[in-house]
Amino acid sequence: MQSDTAEKNEATAAATQTQGAAPQRDKTKGEVLLDVQHLSKSFVAATSFFGKPTSFVQAVDDVSFQIHRGEAFGLVGESGCGKTTIGKMLVGLLKPTSGRIIFEGQDVTDLDPKERRKYCRDIQLIFQDPYASLNPRMTVSQIVSEPIITNNILPADQVDARVDELLDRVGIRPELKNRYPHEFSGGQRQRVGIARALAVNPKLIVCDEPVSALDVSIQAQVLNLLEDLRDDMGLTYLFIAHGLNVVKHISDRVGVMYLGKLMEIAPKNELYHNPLCPYTQALLSAIPSPDPHLSRKRIILKGDVPSPIDPPAGCRFASRCFAKVGACEVEHPDLVEVLPNHWCACHRYANVKPEDITKLARQIQYEAARPTYGMGGSDANADPISSDPDTPAEAKAKGEVLPKSK
Amino acid sequence: MAEATADTVKPTAEKGESIWDDVWYSLSHNVTAMVSLGFIALVALLAILSAIFPQILPYDPYAQDLSQSFAAPSAAHWFGCDQQGRDIFSRVIVGGQVSLTVGLLSVSISLVVGVTLGAIAGYKGGKVDTVIMRCMDVLLAVPSILLAITFMAALGKGIDKAVVAIGLVSIPEYARIVRSQILSVKENDYVSAARVIGDSDAKIIFRHVLPNVAPSIIVRATLGISSAILDAAALGFLGLGVQPPQAEWGDMLGRGRNYIFQAPHAMIYPGLAITLTVLAFNLLGDGIRDAVDPKSRRR
Numbered sequence: 107m108q109s110d111t112a113e114k115n116e117a118t119a120a121a122t123q124t125q126g127a128a129p130q131r132d133k134t135k136g137e138v139l140l141d142v143q144h145l146s147k148s149f150v151a152a153t154s155f156f157g158k159p160t161s162f163v164q165a166v167d168d169v170s171f172q173i174h175r176g177e178a179f180g181l182v183g184e185s186g187c188g189k190t191t192i193g194k195m196l197v198g199l200l201k202p203t204s205g206r207i208i209f210e211g212q213d214v215t216d217l218d219p220k221e222r223r224k225y226c227r228d229i230q231l232i233f234q235d236p237y238a239s240l241n242p243r244m245t246v247s248q249i250v251s252e253p254i255i256t257n258n259i260l261p262a263d264q265v266d267a268r269v270d271e272l273l274d275r276v277g278i279r280p281e282l283k284n285r286y287p288h289e290f291s292g293g294q295r296q297r298v299g300i301a302r303a304l305a306v307n308p309k310l311i312v313c314d315e316p317v318s319a320l321d322v323s324i325q326a327q328v329l330n331l332l333e334d335l336r337d338d339m340g341l342t343y344l345f346i347a348h349g350l351n352v353v354k355h356i357s358d359r360v361g362v363m364y365l366g367k368l369m370e371i372a373p374k375n376e377l378y379h380n381p382l383c384p385y386t387q388a389l390l391s392a393i394p395s396p397d398p399h400l401s402r403k404r405i406i407l408k409g410d411v412p413s414p415i416d417p418p419a420g421c422r423f424a425s426r427c428f429a430k431v432g433a434c435e436v437e438h439p440d441l442v443e444v445l446p447n448h449w450c451a452c453h454r455y456a457n458v459k460p461e462d463i464t465k466l467a468r469q470i471q472y473e474a475a476r477p478t479y480g481m482g483g484s485d486a487n488a489d490p491i492s493s494d495p496d497t498p499a500e501a502k503a504k505g506e507v508l509p510k511s512k
Numbered sequence: 513m514a515e516a517t518a519d520t521v522k523p524t525a526e527k528g529e530s531i532w533d534d535v536w537y538s539l540s541h542n543v544t545a546m547v548s549l550g551f552i553a554l555v556a557l558l559a560i561l562s563a564i565f566p567q568i569l570p571y572d573p574y575a576q577d578l579s580q581s582f583a584a585p586s587a588a589h590w591f592g593c594d595q596q597g598r599d600i601f602s603r604v605i606v607g608g609q610v611s612l613t614v615g616l617l618s619v620s621i622s623l624v625v626g627v628t629l630g631a632i633a634g635y636k637g638g639k640v641d642t643v644i645m646r647c648m649d650v651l652l653a654v655p656s657i658l659l660a661i662t663f664m665a666a667l668g669k670g671i672d673k674a675v676v677a678i679g680l681v682s683i684p685e686y687a688r689i690v691r692s693q694i695l696s697v698k699e700n701d702y703v704s705a706a707r708v709i710g711d712s713d714a715k716i717i718f719r720h721v722l723p724n725v726a727p728s729i730i731v732r733a734t735l736g737i738s739s740a741i742l743d744a745a746a747l748g749f750l751g752l753g754v755q756p757p758q759a760e761w762g763d764m765l766g767r768g769r770n771y772i773f774q775a776p777h778a779m780i781y782p783g784l785a786i787t788l789t790v791l792a793f794n795l796l797g798d799g800i801r802d803a804v805d806p807k808s809r810r811r
Contacts, residue, residue: 197708226710239701243723243806252719253709286806302705 136174139342140196140310145169145205147191151415163414165191167366168205170441173310178336178343180357180374182350182389184411188366189346190234193312196344197231198222209310227257230303234315236295240287246273246298247283253305272301276331293324300331304339312344317352329355350393354378362386365414365422368441372448382450382467384429384474391475403475421453428474429454538803538810545799548792555789559608571599573606573759582775592777594768600778603759604785610760611786614675614744615737615793621679623733626686631717631725633687634694645691648684656681657746664752671744674753678743682736689732693725700724727801734797738790761786 146169148162166188173179181189194200196207207215214225233239240249250269254260260268270280276297278290287295296316303311313332317325333356335341347353353360354374361371362383370383381387388405409426412418418425420435427434433453441451444463454470455463539545562569571589580597583589591600633644651659663677697703698721706716745762747753754760761782768779802808 194704199704199707223710226708231705231708233701233705235701239705241702241706241720241724243804244719245806252706252711256710256715288807299705302709306709 136176138172139175139177139210140173140344141206141208142172142192142196143170143206143208145192145195145207146203147188147195147200148203161415164366164417165414166195166202167417169363169366169368170205171361171368171371173342173344175309175342176336176340177359178345178357180345180347180353180360181363182347182353182360183363184348186411186414187363189348189363190314193231193314193344193346196310196312197229198226199231223257227259227306228309230306230308230311232296232299232303232311232313232316235319236292236299237287237319239299240295242287245284245286246278246290249287249298250283250301250305253302257306259306268305272304273298275304275335276301277327291324292320293328296320296324296328297331300328300335304335308341310342310344312346314346315348316345318347318349325352332356350389362389365411365417367422367438367451369423369452370448370450371441372445372450376445376448380445380448380464380467381471382444382448382455382463383423383452384427384454384470385423387467387471387474388428391471405471405474406476421451429470534809535800535803539799541810542799542802544795545803548795548799551788551792552796555608555785556612558605559612562602562605563609569602569605571602573598573602574757575599582771582778584775585777591781592775594764594775594778595771600764600781603764604761604781607759607761607764607782607785608789610671610754610758611741611744611762612789614671614678614760615740615789617675618679618682618740618744619733619736621676622682622686622736623729625679626683627690627722627729629683630687630690631694631722634691635698635713635717635721641691644687648687651681652684652688657743660743660747661750661752664747669752669755671754671758674744674747677747678740681743682739685736686729686732689728690725693728694721697721697724723804726804730797730801731794734793735790737793738786741786741790 145166146164147166148164150159151161151163152159154160169188169192171179181192183189191200195202202215205215206213209225209228212225214222217225240246244252247266247269250272251265254265254268255262269283273280273283278294278297278301282290287298290298296319300316316332317328320328329352332343336343343356345353345356357374359371359373360377362369362377362385364385370377370381370386372380372382377386378390381390384405388407391403391405405428407426407428412422412425418435419437420433421427421430421438424430424434431453433439433456439451439453439456441449444450444455444458445460454466458466566572575598577593577597580589580593581595583593583597585592589599589601591604594600594603629644629648633641654662659681660674660677663680664673667673667676703716703720706720711719741762743762744753745760745766748755748760748763749766754763756763764782765779765786768775768782771778803810
C-alpha cells in the first residue's frame, strides 16, 4: 500500500516536471539541465623512459553543448570519435583534462567524493554490453537493490517492494528477481541494467549505445521502453550511438562528432533533412535503405580517420572532406549557429547569408554524390539522403517546420 | 532428507533463503565433493580424538619395539612397523594432527595476506601496485625453502614457527594470481556500474571483484595445502620444523624413503595419507568452486 502511494506521488511529481518543460513535445527550449563547456580529455599514449608523457591521444577536444530538461540529446559519430569518453566524464568515471561540466547550475567537474555521491545519484549510465554490465555472481534483485541501499534512498523494509516495482516498470516479472543474469536474454539483461540506473531516481541518464549489442527486434523494444520511461518519469537522456537510425528514433536534438570534435548540432529533423557539415552529409548517405528498388546516390568517403595521437592542424575532417577549401587545412572551424538552432563547424558556411546556406549545403551534397548499384535504374532517386526521418506532415504535427528541399 | 528435497524443488523462489543455502544444496548433491568432505572429516576426527583420547590408538605411536623393526603389514600392525618398530598406523593417525594443522594454517596465512596485497595492487594500480609487486618479486626470486630457512633462522625452531615461515613464503604466489585476475575482472562494466552508483572501493573489491576471482584462489589454496605439508617435512628434515620423534606425514615419508627397497610400506602409507588428503581437498575445492558459481551450481 505504502509503495502504491509513493508511486503515485512520484508519478505526479514527474508529470508536473514534464509539463513545465515541454507542453508540446518541443524539448529544445526548456531549462538547461546539463551544460558542458569546452570539455577536453587526453590520454597519455606514450611515455619516456622516466615516465614522462611524450604523446597524447586527444579523445575529446574542446566540446561544448547543452542538454535541456526532458530532452533526449543524441550523440553520433564513428568508433573512436570520443562519444563514450564524454559519457564517462559525465558520470565521473573519467576526469576531464580541462573544461567544465555544469549540472543544474552547479559546477560538478572537481567535486570531493562526498559531494560527488549526491551528484552520482542524479546522473546514471546505461551500458552498451548487457553481458558485461551485470555482475554474474549477484541475483537480479541484489543488482537492482544495491544502488538503493548504498545511497540510503529507502529504509531497509521498503527496498524489496521498490525492486519489484522497478523490475515491473522495465518489463521483467518480479518473480524472476532471484535469478542470475546468465538466466536472462540480452534484451532482458539490458532491462535489468535500466532498472538499476532508475533505482536512484536520476535526472539525467547517459545511454552509452544501449541497443547496439542487441538484435534488431529487441532494439525496438528497449528503445520504446526508454521513450516511455522518459515520458513517465521526466527523464533527460544523453543518447550515445553510432547508428543514425537509432538516434533518429529517440532523439530531439542530435550532435555529430568526428575525431574528438563536435561538428554539427541541430534538431533531429533539421539535421536529417538539411545536413550542413560534409561529414554529416556523408554519414547520412551511408544509412542503408531496405528498399532494393530504390537506386540512390551516395557520398563515398576515401581514406581513414586520421590518428587521434597527432590530429591534423586544420579541420579534423579536412583529410577526407570532398568540399574543403584552403582555410580547412589551416584552422579547425568554430562551432557557430549558422541557422537558428543549427550549429555547424565548417569553413564553407563562413560569411554566407542564412538564406543561402541550405542551397549551398544541397550543392555540396549533389556534387559529391555518386550513384550506387540498385535495381531502380531510370527512376533513380537523385537525393543522396535516402533516409526519410519524418514525412513533412509528421514533422508538422510535431510543430517543426521542414526546410524546403528540391 | 525427503523434506529437504521437497523444499528445494524451487530453491530460488523461496524468500529469505540465503545464498549459502543454495551453495550447500549444490555441494551436498555433488557426490565427489561429499566423499572428499567425508574423508577429510574422518582424518581430522581421528587426529583430534587421538590427541584427546590416546587410548583409542592400537599402539603407542612413540613406543619402540626393535624386534618388530620393519615388520610387514599384518593383522596386528595394519600398516606394518618402521625402523624402530613403531606402529605405522598409529603414527599416521597421530601425524594427521601436525600435518593438517600445518597445511591449513600456513595456507590461511598466505591466503589472507596474499589475497589482500594482490587485491590492493591489482585494483589500485600505479605506484601502490609497483611497490607491492616488486616486494613480491624479491620474495619470489629466492627459492622458497631457502627463504623459509631464513625466516626460521630469525624466528627460531619449532613447528609453530615453521607454519608461519611456510605461510610467508607462498604469499607472492597468491598475490600474483589475485592481482592478474583482478586486472581483468576490474575492466568489466559491472565494476564501472558499481562506481557510478557510488560504491566505495572496499565494497567494490569485496562485492564485485573478489567473488569473480574466487575460483582461481580456491584451486590454488587447495593445492597449497599439499605443498605446505611437504615443505614442513623438508624443514623437519633440516632439523628446523618437526623434531623427531614427533609423528608427521612428511617426516615419516622422508625417513621411510631410505628403506624403500627393504620396507616399502614405511613410505607408502604416510605417502598415501598425504596424497589422499590432498586429493580430497582438491576435489572438495572443485565442488565449492562450482557451488559458488551461479552458472555451474546444481539446482
